[in-house]
Amino acid sequence: MSGKxxxxxxxxxxxxxxxxxxxLLVLVCLFPFWWMVVSSVKTxxxxxxxxxxxxxxxxxxxxYSNVLFQSNIxxxxxxxxxxxxGSTGLALILAIFASYGFARFKFKGKPLLQSxxxxxxxxxxxxxxxxLFITLRFLGLVNTYWGLILVYMIxxxxxxxxxxTSYFKNIPVELEEAAxxxxxxxxxxxxRxxxxxxLPGIASVMVYAFVTxxxxxxxxxxxxxxSSVKTxxxxLAEFSTEFNxxxxxxxxxxxxxxxxxxxxxxxxxxxxxxxxxxGATKG
Amino acid sequence: xxxxxxxxxxxxxxLMVLGMLIAYPVAYTGLLxxxxxxxxxxxxxxxxxxxxxxxxxxxxxxxxxxxxxxxIFQVLFGVMAAILLNQNFRGRAIVRxxxxxxxxxxxxxxxxxxxxxxxTEFGIINYMLTAPGLIDKPIGWLTNGxxxxxVMIAINIWKMFPFVxxxxxxxxxxxxxxxxxxxxxxxxxxxxxxxxxxxPQVRSVIVAITLLLVIWALNHITIIYAxxxxxxxxxxxxxxxxIFRTAFDGMQFGQAAALSVMFFGVxxxxxxxxxxxxxxxxxxxx
Numbered sequence: 001m002s003g004k005x006x007x008x009x010x011x012x013x014x015x016x017x018x019x020x021x022x023x024l025l026v027l028v029c030l031f032p033f034w035w036m037v038v039s040s041v042k043t044x045x046x047x048x049x050x051x052x053x054x055x056x057x058x059x060x061x062x063x064y065s066n067v068l069f070q071s072n073i074x075x076x077x078x079x080x081x082x083x084x085x086g087s088t089g090l091a092l093i094l095a096i097f098a099s100y101g102f103a104r105f106k107f108k109g110k111p112l113l114q115s116x117x118x119x120x121x122x123x124x125x126x127x128x129x130x131x132l133f134i135t136l137r138f139l140g141l142v143n144t145y146w147g148l149i150l151v152y153m154i155x156x157x158x159x160x161x162x163x164x165t166s167y168f169k170n171i172p173v174e175l176e177e178a179a180x181x182x183x184x185x186x187x188x189x190x191x192r193x194x195x196x197x198x199l200p201g202i203a204s205v206m207v208y209a210f211v212t213x214x215x216x217x218x219x220x221x222x223x224x225x226x227s228s229v230k231t232x233x234x235x236l237a238e239f240s241t242e243f244n245x246x247x248x249x250x251x252x253x254x255x256x257x258x259x260x261x262x263x264x265x266x267x268x269x270x271x272x273x274x275x276x277x278x279g280a281t282k283g
Numbered sequence: 284x285x286x287x288x289x290x291x292x293x294x295x296x297x298l299m300v301l302g303m304l305i306a307y308p309v310a311y312t313g314l315l316x317x318x319x320x321x322x323x324x325x326x327x328x329x330x331x332x333x334x335x336x337x338x339x340x341x342x343x344x345x346x347x348x349x350x351x352x353x354x355i356f357q358v359l360f361g362v363m364a365a366i367l368l369n370q371n372f373r374g375r376a377i378v379r380x381x382x383x384x385x386x387x388x389x390x391x392x393x394x395x396x397x398x399x400x401x402x403t404e405f406g407i408i409n410y411m412l413t414a415p416g417l418i419d420k421p422i423g424w425l426t427n428g429x430x431x432x433x434v435m436i437a438i439n440i441w442k443m444f445p446f447v448x449x450x451x452x453x454x455x456x457x458x459x460x461x462x463x464x465x466x467x468x469x470x471x472x473x474x475x476x477x478x479x480x481x482x483p484q485v486r487s488v489i490v491a492i493t494l495l496l497v498i499w500a501l502n503h504i505t506i507i508y509a510x511x512x513x514x515x516x517x518x519x520x521x522x523x524x525x526i527f528r529t530a531f532d533g534m535q536f537g538q539a540a541a542l543s544v545m546f547f548g549v550x551x552x553x554x555x556x557x558x559x560x561x562x563x564x565x566x567x568x569x
Contacts, residue, residue: 012370012371012473013366013367013370013473015372018367018370018372021363021367022367022372022374022378025364025367025378025381025382026378026381026382028441029381029382029384029385029445030381030384032385032393032396032397032400032441033384033388033396035396035399035400035407036392036396036399039399047405048404048405049405050404050405050410051410051414052405052407052410094296094297094300095297097293097294097296097297098293098294098296098297098298100293101289101290101291101292101293101294102294104290105289105290105293106290107288107290107291110290113294113298115558116301117301118558119551119554119558120301120305122495122498122502122554122557123305123550123554124498124501124502124523124546124547124550125502126501126502126504126522126523126524126526126527126543126546127309127312127523127526127543127544127546127547127550128305128308128309128312128543129526129527129530130312130315130526130530130536130539130540130543131307131308131309131311131312131315131540132304132308133530133531134311134315134536135307135308135311150300150304151304153300153301153304154301154304154305157297157300157301158301161297186289211387214389215388215389215390215391217389217390217391217505217508217509218504218505218508218527221508222527222531232389233389233390233391233505236391236392236395237391237395237509240395240398247399247402250395250399251395251396251399254392254395254396257389257391257392258388258389258392261387261388261389262384262387262388265383265384265387266380269380269383
């Protein structure tokens with residue numbers, strides 16, 4: 001990146017400051033996770049000792065076996081996958097059409113509708129939780145997968161529309177005009193030309209929406225009170241009271257919950273960061 | 284050449300879903316706020332009651348404290364990290380990835396992990412402070428009324444500063460090189476370059492992010508709710524949690540709705556300032 005400009009030596013931070021700064025940054029960001037992993041392989045006795053043990057002599061996997069075989073966590077994991085995937089997928093389908101409409105058509109009230117989508121994305125969730133709860137109860141959707149999938153669209157749909165619109169806008173409209181002259185319909189244009197060209201955009205929307213719903217806590221707490229639909233965050237919160245806070249098990253459950261996100265994030269990091277910068281500050 | 288109606292057809296399904304899930308509940312909140320639990324119209328009674336509640340002013344000041352404390356340090360540390368990551372050094376890509384980790388992990392995981400690290404007797408943090416003699420005896424971080432809010436704010440800062448860092452970094456990397464060259468010809472030092480070139484160039488990004496952080500601080504209540512539920516003795520009770528508890532613990536839907544209406548009013552003002560800011564500098568904000 002700096003190939004051409006390297007002859008202009010830019011003043012920079014002194015080397016030692018970069019080293020210290022980076023070390024501090026890495027330590028602050030990673031230490032809690034390292035401690036989480038260490039705590040998850042300790043026995044109860046090793047957890048409750050002063051001074052703390054930095055690495056147990058014989059790491060135990062008892063906490064993991066407790067979490068995986070003697071708790072509801074696997075079920076909650078499955079629930080989380082169903083709800084996150086369902087909500088992300090449904091939002092993506094709706095968003096593809098809506099974003100195409102916003103990106104390619106001029107119509108009355110478009111700026112207003114677009115800013116309403118942005119407002120929807122920023123809305124304080126606490127302010128609408130009560131009426132949502134009453135509405136879902138009326139529709140019989142409390143404690144169902146569909147209820148959660150729908151409610152999570154509040155989070156995923158505006159975001160997906162906003163991000164995809166900016167992707168679609170960047171695809172040259174001339175390609176479609178040529179196709180239309182050849183007799184293609186609007187839908188054919190969307191699915192044959194624009195969509196295949198926006199796969200990176202779609203992938204980043206999916207990752208972002210999936211991660212956000214996977215991590216969501218407050219909606220799940222209100223709308224999923226039965227263990228048949230509870231998601232992982234609720235399971236984790238429950239663990240602290242249900243087992244009188246067995247910290248080893250809590251830490252093991254935390255690792256189980258973080259792992260899929262960490263893998264997804266590390267493999268898709270470029271898309272993730274790209275989508276993020278596009279979504280949040282592009283006017 | 285394009286028919287207007289086709290555009291509407293494309294956006295209609297999404298708008299219907301958003302209308303059902305957002306516009307309708309918002310309108311319904313307004314209705315709930317002026318009715319009692321049986322659905323009778325009671326005028327402003329709910330507002331009067333909720334404003335008279337002892338917890339309301341406490342929650343208001345706590346919310347202010349929570350938002351201000353969080354965003355000031357999120358922006359400060361985020362910008363510092365961004366300036367560091369904007370340097371060319373070996374391993375920069377790894378440090379950058381690592382920096383994002385706190386932001387990516389679930390809030391509930393952050394909450395439980397920090398709660399364990401802050402454990403009074405067996406927490407690693409009390410050990411790290413007592414062992415070298417920085418404090419005499421372990422502090423009950425989460426039970427002591429004076430420390431619990433600063434600790435919550437610290438966790439929130441840890442969770443969100445990576446976002447600021449990555450956004451400001453993107454802004455820093457789009458600064459045209461000739462600005463640096465001009466500064467260099469004038470013999471600017473690194474810190475002068477930071478002050479006169481980098482910060483003014485990313486100012487609009489920082490403003491936009493700050494507003495976004497305010498909105499998020501009002502929105503993301505997972506950390507506080509999961510660790511303290513607003514306790515001890517309402518020391519960490521912020522307005523969104525008060526709404527939540529009024530509705531689901533107290534079953535006072537009308538009063539919760541009244542509180543929601545006021546909360547919503549404040550939030551929507553911030554949202555509109557944010558949108559205006561975005562709209563006023565479309566070129567710089569990218």
